[in-house]
Amino acid sequence: MTLFDLLELDFVQTALIAAAVLGLVAGVLGPFIVTRKMAFAVHGTSELAFTGGAAALLLGIGVGYGALAGSIIAAVLLGVLSRRESDRDSVIGAILAFGLGMGILMLALYKGRSANKFGLLTGQIVGVDSTDLKLLVVSSVAVLAVLAFIYRPLFFASVDPDVAVSRGVPVRGLSIVFAVLVGVATALSVQVVGALLVLALMITPAAAAMRITASPLRATVLSVVFAEVAAVGGILLSLQPGLPVSALVTAVSFVIYLVCRGVGAVQRRSG
Amino acid sequence: MTAISLRGARLSYGDRVLWDGLDLDVEPGEFLAVLGPNGSGKTSLMRVLLGLQPLSSGTVSVAGGNHAIGYIPQQRALDQSMTLRGRDLVGLGLDGDRWGLGLRNRHERRVRVNAAIESVGATPYADKPIGLLSGGEQQRLRVAQALVGDPTVMLCDEPLLSLDLANQRVVSELIDKRRREANTAVLFVTHELNPVLPLVDRVLYLVGGRFRVGTPEEVMNSRTLSELYRTPVEVVRLRDQILVIGAGACEEQTHHLTAEAAS
Numbered sequence: 001m002t003l004f005d006l007l008e009l010d011f012v013q014t015a016l017i018a019a020a021v022l023g024l025v026a027g028v029l030g031p032f033i034v035t036r037k038m039a040f041a042v043h044g045t046s047e048l049a050f051t052g053g054a055a056a057l058l059l060g061i062g063v064g065y066g067a068l069a070g071s072i073i074a075a076v077l078l079g080v081l082s083r084r085e086s087d088r089d090s091v092i093g094a095i096l097a098f099g100l101g102m103g104i105l106m107l108a109l110y111k112g113r114s115a116n117k118f119g120l121l122t123g124q125i126v127g128v129d130s131t132d133l134k135l136l137v138v139s140s141v142a143v144l145a146v147l148a149f150i151y152r153p154l155f156f157a158s159v160d161p162d163v164a165v166s167r168g169v170p171v172r173g174l175s176i177v178f179a180v181l182v183g184v185a186t187a188l189s190v191q192v193v194g195a196l197l198v199l200a201l202m203i204t205p206a207a208a209a210m211r212i213t214a215s216p217l218r219a220t221v222l223s224v225v226f227a228e229v230a231a232v233g234g235i236l237l238s239l240q241p242g243l244p245v246s247a248l249v250t251a252v253s254f255v256i257y258l259v260c261r262g263v264g265a266v267q268r269r270s271g
Numbered sequence: 272m273t274a275i276s277l278r279g280a281r282l283s284y285g286d287r288v289l290w291d292g293l294d295l296d297v298e299p300g301e302f303l304a305v306l307g308p309n310g311s312g313k314t315s316l317m318r319v320l321l322g323l324q325p326l327s328s329g330t331v332s333v334a335g336g337n338h339a340i341g342y343i344p345q346q347r348a349l350d351q352s353m354t355l356r357g358r359d360l361v362g363l364g365l366d367g368d369r370w371g372l373g374l375r376n377r378h379e380r381r382v383r384v385n386a387a388i389e390s391v392g393a394t395p396y397a398d399k400p401i402g403l404l405s406g407g408e409q410q411r412l413r414v415a416q417a418l419v420g421d422p423t424v425m426l427c428d429e430p431l432l433s434l435d436l437a438n439q440r441v442v443s444e445l446i447d448k449r450r451r452e453a454n455t456a457v458l459f460v461t462h463e464l465n466p467v468l469p470l471v472d473r474v475l476y477l478v479g480g481r482f483r484v485g486t487p488e489e490v491m492n493s494r495t496l497s498e499l500y501r502t503p504v505e506v507v508r509l510r511d512q513i514l515v516i517g518a519g520a521c522e523e524q525t526h527h528l529t530a531e532a533a534s
Contacts, residue, residue, distance in 0.1 A: 031354060035353070035354065148371065150370065152366060152371065152372070153367065153370065156368065159353065159359075163342055163363070163364070164363075166323075166342035166344075166426070167337065167338075167342070167364075167368040168368055169367070169368050211352075214355065216354055216355065216359055219354045
């Protein structure tokens with residue numbers, strides 16, 4: 001089949017829509033995640049999304065809901081347990097390892113198709129069906145709506161917490177709300193790129209954008225563009241050769257990152 | 272109307288009393304320096320005024336409430352790769368605490384932010400990444416960030432710390448200019464009185480639960496400080512500087528010559 005034949009398939013179209021929606025959410029959240037130094041937290045959350053998904057598989061519930069539940073629980077746990085900045089790293093490490101172990105146990109107990117098992121870890125966007133898509137779109141709209149509402153105080157708290165506190169911004173509450181938003185977005189990404197590779201959508205595009213501009217608005221726009229190119233472009237590239245989607249998404253994302261690092265280095269030298 | 276008013280204010284953590292019976296009125300346009308060794312409750316006083324820390328007893332009021340306060344923190348190293356320009360930092364001082372995206376009145380916002388940046392002379396570098404600016408440039412932008420909200424009270428938490436002498440002067444003069452032009456009350460927490468001595472109307476000196484309020488002459492003398500520290504302290508005026516020589520009274524203070532005297 002040619003690429004155009006492939007594009008007419010329902011499941012391919014669903015996958016592309018899912019990727020586009022995810023690219024938007026991940027791209028918008030990314031600069032906040034990078035500024036707040038939450039890359040490891042995202043990784044930890046995604047492992048718990050995997051655990052949730054595995055549990056759902058075992059219980060016969062939709063994997064998407066399981067992943068969502070798992071990562072929201074993870075986000076809240078991380079928010080509550082790591083009250084002190086210095087604790088955060090080790091708390092994430094402890095929870096992540098436990099969650100991953102539990103997930104593997106549940107997969108071992110699961111008697112169904114084994115393709116589903118690896119899908120959670122390495123991605124299976126072509127497995128996204130229309131109910132998953134509905135959940136994805138509704139969750140994404142919810143995430144973006146909440147983010148729009150808390151945007152300015154969250155930005156204040158992320159870049160300038162001392163002064164934000166002085167202006168009465170609820171810095172601590174916002175960090176829990178944001179962790180939950182990240183949790184939801186992570187759970188959605190897990191279905192596309194898998195738990196192990198969520199960072200390719202949530203971190204890399206934003207990190208690349210922030211290399212080449214100091215304007216927060218421009219960084220967000222670029223981050224969305226990069227995430228879209230990586231997510232949608234990765235799928236398109238994977239179709240014809242029949243390669244794993246996640247491999248190409250991460251590859252595109254990383255190439256963009258390398259280019260931006262180069263551009264950023266040149267900008268700094270000249271300006 | 273009084274800008275800041277404390278009545279019978281007490282702050283204690285368990286048995287430890289930071290200060291008690293503190294009555295303090297700061298008038299509009301007044302420059303009050305808050306001095307004292309680490310742990311004497313200077314930062315806690317600031318937190319009380321910002322509404323972040325409830326008093327153990329007594330009352331506190333700030334004219335105009337939290338929104339009327341311009342807060343200037345210490346200069347500290349910012350991440351060089353931080354995606355933030357001076358202009359963004361100043362803008363946060365204007366409406367960073369409001370909910371929503373703030374898409375309306377962009378023009379008016381830009382005008383106010385530009386005016387605040389201009390007033391501290393930061394226009395040439397307002398669009399550069401803030402992590403690449405010098406400490407002095409960052410603190411000027413901090414002053415603009417505090418001014419852009421048109422405050423009636425400025426709370427300055429050691430804003431000169433880690434700045435060189437030239438920048439200490441620039442930043443303290445910007446704060447002074449604001450209080451003269453707009454009659455803004457200034458509460459200035461510092462380890463080091465000398466850089467702001469010409470600007471100071473009154474001093475609040477906190478030591479181990481005791482305190483004294485008065486003009487620099489009334490407080491910064493050997494008798495008063497010896498009483499506060501409960502140990503012999505010598506205060507010497509040298510040209511326009513005040514030197515405090517204490518018997519290990521507060522070794523962490525740079526303007527106290529303990530270390531030099533001992534060595």
